[in-house]
Amino acid sequence: MASSSPAILPITNPQPSAAATTTTTDSIQSSGPPPAFRAFINHISDTVRNGLASRRPWSELVDRSAFSKPDSISDATQRIRKNYAYFRVNYLAVITGVVAVSLLTNPLSLILLAALLAAWLFLYLFRTASDPPLTLFGRQFSDRETLVGLIVSTIVVIFLTSVGSVLVSALMVGLAIVCAHGAFRVPEDLFLDEQESPATGFLSFLTGASSNATVAATAPAVAARV
Secondary structure: OOOOOOOOOOOOOOOOOOOHHHHHHHHHHOOOOHHHHHHHHHHHHHHHHHHHHHHHOOOHHHHHHHHHOOOOOHHHHHHHHHHHHHHHHHHHHHHHHHHHHHOOHHHHHHHHHHHHHHHHHHHOOOOOOOOOOOOOOEEEEEEHHHHHHHHHHHHHHHHOHHHHHHHHHHHHHHHHHHHHHHHOOOOOOOOOOOOOOOOOOOHHHHHHHHHHHHHHHHHHHHOOOO
């Protein structure tokens, strides 16, 4: 007797429901970085890009033919002001480089400063009201207690360790280099763009639309814990 072949059952692939798709999408989005963190990173990248775009050529900064001894202290002060208005981004880069070299030559200070910055970012600035409270050694800490702990930790790290002395020394060396260059660099060949607004500080180029976006992104999280 011939063996009959087994019956073939129809197989259907169930399509995921819209609710399941939405849940999966939400879980993927929630696993990514928070919006405040993304806004902060975008702000940093925009700031660096704008700063690099507005810097002056380094060849003008180190042009040996443009250096001469100032006639007086007032002359040196005028030179510093004019050179600062023209080379402010380059000067900021010089000071940042001096600070970076100082931290790299002091690994302990670099580690402490990086840990302190990470604590402020992830334990306070980027936290939202819906996040669970911080739990340490089986005890929950409120947002206000977390803020007080961060402030105390900052004071301890800056004033009771080598971090403060390293930063102050590096800033003083950087400012000394900038002032010496500004005093001996003859600024007569430098011309500011007429449409350029006068600088109000080393970080004047940081202001802009990206700053407003970052403040708008981080303000709700900060206001919720004040």
